[in-house]
Amino acid sequence: MTLVVALMAALLGAAKDDGFGPYKPTPLKLSIPKGWPKPNSDIFAKNKLTEEGFELGRKLFYDGNLSKDGATSCGSCHQQFAAFSTYDHDLSHGINNTFTDRNAPSLVNLAWMTSYHWDGGINHIEVQPLSPITAHNEMGETLENIIAKLNADSSYSRYFKAAFGDKAITSQRILKALAQFTGSLISSNSRYDQWKNGTLKFTPVEESGYALYKANCSSCHREPLFTDNSFHNNGLPLNRFGDAGRQRITGLSSDSLKFKVPSLRNVQYSVPYMHDGRFNDLDKVITHYTSGINYLQPTLDSILQKPIVFTERQKLELIYFLYTLTDTSFTKNKRFAPAQPITIKH
Amino acid sequence: MIKRILLQAFAIVAICALPGKLTAQNGKLILKFVHLANEKKIIRNDSVYSTPNGEPYTISKLRYYVSEIGSGKPSRNIFLVDAFGPDSIEMKLPAGHYQQLSFLLGVDSLLNCSGAQDGALDPLKDMFWTWNSGYVMFKLEGKSDSSHADLNRIEQHIGGYKGENKTMRRITLNLPEKLVIDQKKTHTVVIEVDLDKYWNKASISANPVIVIPGTLAKRAADNFPLMFRVKSIL
Numbered sequence: 001m002t003l004v005v006a007l008m009a010a011l012l013g014a015a016k017d018d019g020f021g022p023y024k025p026t027p028l029k030l031s032i033p034k035g036w037p038k039p040n041s042d043i044f045a046k047n048k049l050t051e052e053g054f055e056l057g058r059k060l061f062y063d064g065n066l067s068k069d070g071a072t073s074c075g076s077c078h079q080q081f082a083a084f085s086t087y088d089h090d091l092s093h094g095i096n097n098t099f100t101d102r103n104a105p106s107l108v109n110l111a112w113m114t115s116y117h118w119d120g121g122i123n124h125i126e127v128q129p130l131s132p133i134t135a136h137n138e139m140g141e142t143l144e145n146i147i148a149k150l151n152a153d154s155s156y157s158r159y160f161k162a163a164f165g166d167k168a169i170t171s172q173r174i175l176k177a178l179a180q181f182t183g184s185l186i187s188s189n190s191r192y193d194q195w196k197n198g199t200l201k202f203t204p205v206e207e208s209g210y211a212l213y214k215a216n217c218s219s220c221h222r223e224p225l226f227t228d229n230s231f232h233n234n235g236l237p238l239n240r241f242g243d244a245g246r247q248r249i250t251g252l253s254s255d256s257l258k259f260k261v262p263s264l265r266n267v268q269y270s271v272p273y274m275h276d277g278r279f280n281d282l283d284k285v286i287t288h289y290t291s292g293i294n295y296l297q298p299t300l301d302s303i304l305q306k307p308i309v310f311t312e313r314q315k316l317e318l319i320y321f322l323y324t325l326t327d328t329s330f331t332k333n334k335r336f337a338p339a340q341p342i343t344i345k346h
Numbered sequence: 347m348i349k350r351i352l353l354q355a356f357a358i359v360a361i362c363a364l365p366g367k368l369t370a371q372n373g374k375l376i377l378k379f380v381h382l383a384n385e386k387k388i389i390r391n392d393s394v395y396s397t398p399n400g401e402p403y404t405i406s407k408l409r410y411y412v413s414e415i416g417s418g419k420p421s422r423n424i425f426l427v428d429a430f431g432p433d434s435i436e437m438k439l440p441a442g443h444y445q446q447l448s449f450l451l452g453v454d455s456l457l458n459c460s461g462a463q464d465g466a467l468d469p470l471k472d473m474f475w476t477w478n479s480g481y482v483m484f485k486l487e488g489k490s491d492s493s494h495a496d497l498n499r500i501e502q503h504i505g506g507y508k509g510e511n512k513t514m515r516r517i518t519l520n521l522p523e524k525l526v527i528d529q530k531k532t533h534t535v536v537i538e539v540d541l542d543k544y545w546n547k548a549s550i551s552a553n554p555v556i557v558i559p560g561t562l563a564k565r566a567a568d569n570f571p572l573m574f575r576v577k578s579i580l
Contacts, residue, residue: 042460042461046460046461047461117477121477121478121479122477122479123458123459123479123480124459124460124461124462124479125461126461126462127461127462127469127474127476127479130469130474130476131476131477133476134476135476135477143469143470144470147470170464170468171462171464171468171469171470172462172463172464172468175461175462175469176461176462179461179462248478249478251511251558251559251560251561
């Protein structure tokens with residue numbers, strides 16, 4: 001009986017062959033850095049991480065055809081050299097010379113996150129791309145058009161077949177493949193990590209900076225991810241867009257002006273800072289916490305009710321520590337770069 | 347040809363090998379939804395209806411999710427009903443005699459936060475919020491002179507799956523006669539969906555646009571169970 005079933009299965013498999021060979025994806029294991037908590041179990045529970053899925057995700061991430069103008073890819077605003085944020089831009093550029101409403105967050109260690117976006121409005125990594133893809137001031141495209149464009153691009157059949165077993169291009173497959181790529185963007189090899197692992201020593205200045213970080217910043221920017229995935233009002237005045245942050249999602253006035261705590265990893269490269277990119281260097285960020293907080297806001301975080309006091313030297317020490325979170329093996333990892341050189345369209 | 351023979355051979359082997367998988371205890375059922383406003387079958391765009399409040403409106407879109415159909419035994423079947431598209435849905439239910447018919451208007455919480463879905467839940471169906479993850483359970487669009495929104499729009503996108511803001515509602519309908527589900531005959535249950543009951547006491551001029559979860563959406567969802575009644579069993 002077993003033999004008959006096996007034989008039939010083999011024949012059925014052969015009958016399904018479409019010229020790209022059998023479906024044999026290579027399983028990938030998400031490597032969890034030493035001492036880190038377990039990633040969000042939801043991330044790859046129903047999206048088996050494979051080499052082929054990752055590769056399709058990488059191709060999609062860098063494909064301008066996911067946007068209306070054919071040139072604005074995920075990677076346009078999430079640049080690897082800027083730890084997958086938009087370097088030196090408070091707001092990013094969408095199609096047709098538009099601006100986004102918020103600063104493009106760095107895409108790092110997403111598999112440990114419990115929600116996405118500055119307001120936490122996105123509840124699963126797979127559905128996040130729907131937002132930038134369809135927003136009129138980001139990629140401005142529809143899923144229908146993307147599927148049509150990908151179907152017209154003969155290079156994709158092979159990728160979809162390799163990742164999912166047949167050539168069919170569906171929104172679910174596009175989103176799952178993108179999640180395999182973005183969920184694999186792990187940064188865990190900074191000077192800080194090497195210091196934690198005992199493979200190098202901090203300079204005295206970095207050590208002092210670490211002590212200052214522990215005393216003043218670590219309750220929200222918690223090690224080892226340098227975020228606790230929570231939402232806080234850190235005392236910034238309401239911006240020109242009237243962006244109330246988390247309140248837009250929950251509808252609760254108690255969430256007014258609360259934003260997600262961003263990871264400090266690669267903060268040297270994810271400049272500028274805050275949800276609207278209002279600070280263009282780390283000194284301005286620290287100065288905000290020492291003397292810029294609006295204490296009249298009713299939702300101001302309780303931890304920030306008392307001003308943080310730093311000397312000028314201490315500010316520098318803290319910045320030197322923050323630079324130890326820079327991970328160039330992440331920002332230069334060829335696996336996270338486009339598989340082929342990008343053609344610049346003129 | 348050879349391929350077809352092999353497939354048929356495989357199917358026979360599969361049936362022989364797995365007799366338990368194909369159950370004899372299921373029967374088919376069709377639900378046909380008939381959408382009414384002011385006791386008339388609704389027509390897209392052209393006809394003007396009136397809310398119980400006396401506000402005029404037209405309808406350009408009416409879609410909603412129907413899931414967990416059955417009497418006491420929820421299934422994972424999920425359907426998107428479209429008043430101006432597929433308004434009949436077909437499913438398998440355990441054979442038996444049914445006194446009531448029950449379904450969920452909307453989509454179970456878990457499916458709102460489990461990543462990219464397919465089928466009726468594919469975000470292509472334009473029923474998934476991109477900026478605040480979750481499904482629009484019920485979508486009614488049109489125009490009204492009472493609407494102060496841009497272009498006199500009405501957009502009632504009723505959704506929300508968390509805690510107090512849940513908008514899915516279980517609908518339990520009494521049947522006019524006993525419904526027998528078996529393999530002999532596929533019955534059609536005709537269900538009338540009354541938009542007058544959706545509006546109930548709501549005012550278009552006050553809230554022509556509801557596109558976020560919250561109190562307004564919840565209040566609208568509270569009217570869902572009033573909207574449905576079984577007209578006949580065919």
